[in-house]
Amino acid sequence: MNAAEARACLQEDVMALDGDMLLATQEIIQTVRNQGDAALRTYTQTLDGVDLEDFWVKPEQLKASWDALDTDLQKALKLAKDRIIAYEERILYEDNLGEELSYVYRPLERVGVYIPGGTALYPSSVLMTVLPAQVAGVGEIIATTPTFNETNITFAALYLCGVERVLTLGGAQAIAALAYGTESVPKVDKIVGPGNAYVAMAKRLVFGDVGIDSIAGPSEILLYVDDSADVDAVVYDVFAQAEHDTNARTFLLSEDAEFVAKVEARIEALLPEQVRRDIIAGSLANHHYVVVDERKALLALANDIAAEHVSIQHREQEVIAQAFNYAGAVFVGAYSPEAVGDYVGGPSHVLPTNQTARFSHGLNANDFRTSHAIIQVSQETFETIAPAGEIIAQAEGLDCHRKSLAIRRK
Secondary structure (H helix, E strand, C coil), rough: CHHHHHHHHHHHHCCCCHHHHHHHHHHHHHHHHCCHHHHHHHHHHHHCCCCCCCEEHHHHHHHHHCCCHHHHHHHHHHHHHHHHHHHHHEEECEEECCCEEEEEEEEEEEEEEEEECCCCCCCCHHHHHHHHHHHCCEEEEEEEECCCCCCCCCHHHHHCCCCCECCCCCCCHHHHHHHCCCCCCCCCCCEEEECCHHHHHHHHHECCCCCEEECCCCCCCEEEEECCCCCCHHHHHHHHHHHHCCCEEEEEEECCCCHHHHHHHHHHHHHHCCHHHHHHHHHHHHEEEEEEEHHHHHHHHHHHHCCCCCEEEEECCCHHHCCCCCCCCCEECCCCCCCHHCCCCCCCCCCCCCCCCCCCCCCCCHEEEEEEEEEECHHHHHHHHHHHHHHHHHHHCCCCHHHHHCCCCC
């Protein structure tokens, strides 16, 4: 298809708000607000099949989980940790101090981090959410994960990051507990981290009472390629995204129809060999877009899509990269596959999806701080600017505003 045809298809590929899920999530949140810990125990037993006496993970469980990892995995996680910290420290905003006007940043007091659990464990999500918060200087980090084994790799990653307060709660009930607090769970200032559809819905509903990072949808990648790219490498970049779940979206954009045909042929040939082939096949059947057009049309389409991940493997990749205005993260070149960003690149892999990169950005240390201006005007400056303020106040009909200025003037 060309760019215009792709736009028409994308308008139909919009995930509608699930009314039943909305009502169910609202009920969970309200019940947790009303019943506190009792509701958390009931939902954990009903939804996860686990009876919890204590929601909190013991410190010795965290250490035992780390000790149980093989040395290579420990080294890999440490390398990822070091790269994430180095990147986050480099992009941290600095206070802008002036004689009369300043702008300063202050860390949040308490943050909740949701780590997915259930059928798969994601230590990378621990690093990508906890470490930016630590670099920002957050006072207290509370992690929560629906992971009920005595030891596991998620606990190991939390131990590596030095997180001591860990809850074994999941789903909308965990989000509600963090947002409003219970007898055992303190209320936080902000909730971050990926989760399933109920977690995303819960974050949507509690936003305003508590801060959130984003409302994540299905993962997505946009590949902009030409025949300078390795065909099989491009295929595995497609597979890597599609294996997340059947709603994952993949966009293959190129000016070269012949190269795209080669990629599609190899997708068909290699798919049966993949461990998660059924999930990949489901994703590709419903959410795989192959677009061939001239560059101007492709770039316009790409900026409209504002994909979570953009991978550019093209002989003019540096030039093309500069034309991407809206994306969660842009990966340039054969040696910067999106999977690098998932684990060891440095920037957080918690990124905006579903076109929200047109107005938002990926999680970083600055998202764990508030900021405010400090105004300390001298008498000399006041005498210069106050008359203008009085005139504006009078025009707005706010007489006491005018008098507040006038009474201070000589």
